[in-house]
Amino acid sequence: MFTNKVSLAEASQQLSQHPKEFISLFQRGNLEVELYKPHLVDKQTPHDRDEAYIIASGSATFELEGNVTEVETGDFLFVPAHAVHKFSSFSEDFSTWVLFF
Incomplete structure (x- = not known):
């Protein structure tokens, strides 16, 4: 059985020490x-x-190719390759998991 786990706390700690x-x-x-x-x-x-x-914590505004939506912890977003997108108005605690494939 595959049991590889990365917790948000561990990932956040690693990121805080990353440039x-x-x-x-x-x-x-x-x-x-x-x-x-x-x-x-x-x-x-x-x-x-x-x-x-997958929004890990906090909230933000998300823009994808001119379409704007509000996102918060737990929300899932899909972005096709080469699409213009960004987060804005994000809370101080905002972070998101990113899955590239």
């Missing part, structure tokens, strides 16, 4: 899992792979 706003935590095949916590402004640009976000 970037994201940290890669797991890779297998074409799946990569990161924790992302933007600081003041979401600076990301479109990615070459599809991705999914």
Whole structure:
């Protein structure tokens, strides 16, 4: 049985000691899992792979190709490869799991 676990607390601790706003935590095949916590402004640009976000903590406004929605802890978002997207108006405790595939 596969039992690999990364807790939000552990991931947040690792990210707090990392110089970037994201940290890669797991890779297998074409799946990569990161924790992302933007600081003041979401600076990301479109990615070459599809991705999914699962909001780990806090809330934000999310914009995908001009469509805007409010997101909060537990919400799931899908972003196709090359799509323009960003988070804004995020709470201080905002963080999100990112799954690239």
